[in-house]
Amino acid sequence: MKKTARILALGGLVAALALTGAVTARAQDQTLLNVSYDPTRELYEQFNEAFAKHWKDTTGGNVTIEQSHGGSGKQAQAVIDGLGADVVTLALEGDINAIVTKSGLIDENWRAEFPNNSTPYTSTIVFLVRKGNPKAIADWGDLVKDGVEVITPNPKTSGGARWNYLAAWAYANKASGGDEAKDVDFIKQLYKHVPVLDTGARGSTVTFAQKELGDVLLAWENEAYLVLDEFGAENFDIVYPPSSIRAEPPVAIVDKNVEAHGTQALAKAYLEYLYSPEGQTIAARNHYRPSDPSVVTDPALVAAFPKIDLISIDDPLFGGWKTAQPKHFGDGGIFDQVYTPAQ
Amino acid sequence: MYDEEVIYDSRRLVPPEEHTRPTTERPWVRRTLIGIAVVFMGLVLVLPLLLVFVEAFRKGAETYFAAFSDRNSQSAITLTLLVAAIAVPLNLVFGVAAAWCVAKYEFWGKSFLITLIDLPFSVSPVVSGMVYVLLFGAQSALGPILKANHIEIIFAVPGIVLATIFVTFPFIARELIPLMEDQGSVDEEAALSLGATGWQTFTRVTLPNIKWGLLYGVLLCNARAMGEFGAVSVVSGHIRGKTTTMPLDIEILYNEYNFTAAFAIASLLAMLALVTLVFKTILEFRFGDELAGTRRH
Numbered sequence: 001m002k003k004t005a006r007i008l009a010l011g012g013l014v015a016a017l018a019l020t021g022a023v024t025a026r027a028q029d030q031t032l033l034n035v036s037y038d039p040t041r042e043l044y045e046q047f048n049e050a051f052a053k054h055w056k057d058t059t060g061g062n063v064t065i066e067q068s069h070g071g072s073g074k075q076a077q078a079v080i081d082g083l084g085a086d087v088v089t090l091a092l093e094g095d096i097n098a099i100v101t102k103s104g105l106i107d108e109n110w111r112a113e114f115p116n117n118s119t120p121y122t123s124t125i126v127f128l129v130r131k132g133n134p135k136a137i138a139d140w141g142d143l144v145k146d147g148v149e150v151i152t153p154n155p156k157t158s159g160g161a162r163w164n165y166l167a168a169w170a171y172a173n174k175a176s177g178g179d180e181a182k183d184v185d186f187i188k189q190l191y192k193h194v195p196v197l198d199t200g201a202r203g204s205t206v207t208f209a210q211k212e213l214g215d216v217l218l219a220w221e222n223e224a225y226l227v228l229d230e231f232g233a234e235n236f237d238i239v240y241p242p243s244s245i246r247a248e249p250p251v252a253i254v255d256k257n258v259e260a261h262g263t264q265a266l267a268k269a270y271l272e273y274l275y276s277p278e279g280q281t282i283a284a285r286n287h288y289r290p291s292d293p294s295v296v297t298d299p300a301l302v303a304a305f306p307k308i309d310l311i312s313i314d315d316p317l318f319g320g321w322k323t324a325q326p327k328h329f330g331d332g333g334i335f336d337q338v339y340t341p342a343q
Numbered sequence: 344m345y346d347e348e349v350i351y352d353s354r355r356l357v358p359p360e361e362h363t364r365p366t367t368e369r370p371w372v373r374r375t376l377i378g379i380a381v382v383f384m385g386l387v388l389v390l391p392l393l394l395v396f397v398e399a400f401r402k403g404a405e406t407y408f409a410a411f412s413d414r415n416s417q418s419a420i421t422l423t424l425l426v427a428a429i430a431v432p433l434n435l436v437f438g439v440a441a442a443w444c445v446a447k448y449e450f451w452g453k454s455f456l457i458t459l460i461d462l463p464f465s466v467s468p469v470v471s472g473m474v475y476v477l478l479f480g481a482q483s484a485l486g487p488i489l490k491a492n493h494i495e496i497i498f499a500v501p502g503i504v505l506a507t508i509f510v511t512f513p514f515i516a517r518e519l520i521p522l523m524e525d526q527g528s529v530d531e532e533a534a535l536s537l538g539a540t541g542w543q544t545f546t547r548v549t550l551p552n553i554k555w556g557l558l559y560g561v562l563l564c565n566a567r568a569m570g571e572f573g574a575v576s577v578v579s580g581h582i583r584g585k586t587t588t589m590p591l592d593i594e595i596l597y598n599e600y601n602f603t604a605a606f607a608i609a610s611l612l613a614m615l616a617l618v619t620l621v622f623k624t625i626l627e628f629r630f631g632d633e634l635a636g637t638r639r640h
Binding site: 033038041042066067068069070078080081082083084102103202206210226230231260 | 476479480481482486490495497498580581582583584585595597598599600602
């Protein structure tokens with residue numbers, strides 16, 4: 001019995017020590033929580049290190065940046081439910097808007113706070129195929145050829161998947177000359193070629209690269225390069241279709257949270273630093289297209305991005321996220337109408 | 344005198360070779376059945392567990408141990424141990440109290456209470472986590488009050504501890520209830536009639552009677568507390584190095600294509616579970632009779 005009591009006391013002591021440790025650490029250093037989406041892990045790992053150094057050099061203060069990653073929609077919901085993010089760096093404008101409307105934590109004019117509609121880097125959707133491109137996939141139309149298996153996540157749950165879908169829609173619209181019935185049919189055909197719909201972009205990448213399912217992965221440009229790094233460039237090829245979409249993952253300060261934490265200046269400096277030469281170069285190095293290529297310190301990084309036709313979500317074809325989201329991905333929207341699980 | 348009563352002596356009536364066994368299957372049927380069970384266990388349990396270790400050591404022992412020197416993984420291990428160190432003792436107290444209440448007293452609504460204790464077993468862990476988000480989240484009725492007082496529950500350590508306690512609550516209570524019910528309250532009544540105080544009765548009579556069942560429950564509770572994924576994932580907020588437990592850290596590492604490190608942490612978690620099992624087996628071996636007499640399943 002004495003032993004049990006001693007173990008209990010020890011457990012309590014450990015708990016108390018851990019809590020005290022956490023409290024003192026907070027008093028000495030400033031902490032910033034960046035709530036982000038899945039594929040930005042590597043980008044922010046490098047960026048946070050550079051920013052912490054920059055902050056120390058300019059202000060003399062120590063900053064610890066904490067990261068939380070997950071599906072973009074899920075992360076937005078966590079912030080709404082009280083996850084104390086100082087800044088959010090998400091995949092979709094709609095996810096930040098959701099935080100604005102459902103919780104009021106972010107000022108509704110957040111898009112005007114930073115340059116380029118608060119989008120420090122953009123990305124696009126490319127094809128990742130098996131080495132040598134055995135199914136000869138060059139454009140979106142090739143995805144619906146017989147015997148081609150396409151890997152893409154579920155657009156109901158994944159931000160990246162919505163960009164995939166919209167890029168395909170833009171191709172179909174151009175091919176059909178604006179006949180929406182034909183566009184819907186193309187999307188229907190496309191998802192018949194998808195053997196498994198993962199919930200997030202990382203899940204799809206693992207399905208394609210690790211489990212070796214499918215002939216082509218519709219992937220973020222940076223994610224495709226990451227696969228080459230992680231799984232070996234000798235196993236895959238990146239194919240740039242003639243046209244794709246300009247994905248604009250936005251950033252915002254969570255105003256109410258930084259007020260409560262007293263981190264206003266820090267959060268502002270953090271997001272501004274994304275636009276600095278250092279920040280833009282780190283983005284380019286991680287295969288995100290810098291919003292201001294002229295400041296990137298190594299021009300070779302910018303030259304490495306192939307020039308392809310990129311359509312924006314604000315194009316009349318889509319009419320911005322506020323129109324596109326309910327039309328395509330809302331309950332009973334076009335995706336719901338056409339999708340039936342592949343046989 | 345027994346020789347006269349041949350009717351009770353099967354040896355006299357039936358020769359040994361014709362003596363019927365309690366099971367009537369032929370040997371090959373028995374062997375096939377045992378074989379199927381062994382193959383099934385091998386495929387479903389042993390093989391995946393072995394694979395965890397094979398994957399973990401794929402790039403050599405050095406890479407394996409490097410996984411544990413990562414700051415985020417160390418903090419995940421510390422957090423997991425901390426959560427277990429809080430959740431298990433609390434459940435020990437709750438479990439003993441609940442079992443005591445159910446086993447020693449008769450009261451209205453007792454079967455409903457037992458059902459409630461079982462609830463965390465039947466509810467999906469994801470739902471268990473959501474309950475706390477609904478209860479303490481910023482959009483809940485309590486949310487603004489907590490925020491005004493700077494109390495962090497969900498997306499912080501207290502939420503993870505709460506979710507873990509919820510999920511692991513039945514383990515100790517469920518272990519003790521049948522045990523204490525079987526023992527009844529005769530011993531306690533005797534102690535009380537001999538002048539023992541309530542506390543003396545508990546520590547000198549009740550506790551020694553239930554100690555092995557209790558230890559067994561604590562082991563199971565601990566294993567689950569360290570391994571819980573679903574409920575913790577919902578309330579964690581996934582802040583690396585701060586609110587990620589070992590199971591969450593494994594998921595993150597796996598999603599970062601860091602398979603070796605993911606399996607290295609997984610192997611540590613598996614080893615903790617194996618240690619628990621070894622303890623359990625030692626207990627059963629050493630005190631098998633006592634345990635068998637007091638446990639129903």
